[in-house]
Amino acid sequence: MYLTQAIDELREKLIQYRLSGRKPFWASILKQLAKQDSLDGNHAETILEAIRAFLKPLDDKTIISLWRQTDTGMSDDSDDGSLFPDSCRMDPEMELLQELANLALEEAKASRG
Numbered sequence: 001m002y003l004t005q006a007i008d009e010l011r012e013k014l015i016q017y018r019l020s021g022r023k024p025f026w027a028s029i030l031k032q033l034a035k036q037d038s039l040d041g042n043h044a045e046t047i048l049e050a051i052r053a054f055l056k057p058l059d060d061k062t063i064i065s066l067w068r069q070t071d072t073g074m075s076d077d078s079d080d081g082s083l084f085p086d087s088c089r090m091d092p093e094m095e096l097l098q099e100l101a102n103l104a105l106e107e108a109k110a111s112r113g
Contacts, residue, residue, distance in 0.1 A: 030108045070091040071091075
């Protein structure tokens with residue numbers, strides 16, 4: 001799996017996710033970003049929870065593969081067998097959070113015109 005695939009899948013999940021059963025989450029963050037160019041902590045935490053739920057069922061090999069695509073993973077020349085997959089989860093989490101926030105910001109700016 002590539003990080004770009006994960007971003008696309010997570011974006012789709014966030015588009016379908018509803019706040020309080022009614023408001024579309026992705027539309028809410030786009031609206032907030034269009035207004036103030038930043039996300040509040042609650043929205044960032046919701047995105048992070050979705051990322052963790054997405055990564056949780058992935059096997060160790062996939063987690064390490066995703067980690068290898070992060071800045072930290074690309075610069076590490078350790079053998080995959082010597083890595084601890086649970087320790088490798090944080091970098092993909094943060095990379096995915098950053099990329100989803102960037103994607104949402106781009107979409108919000110495009111909607112402004």
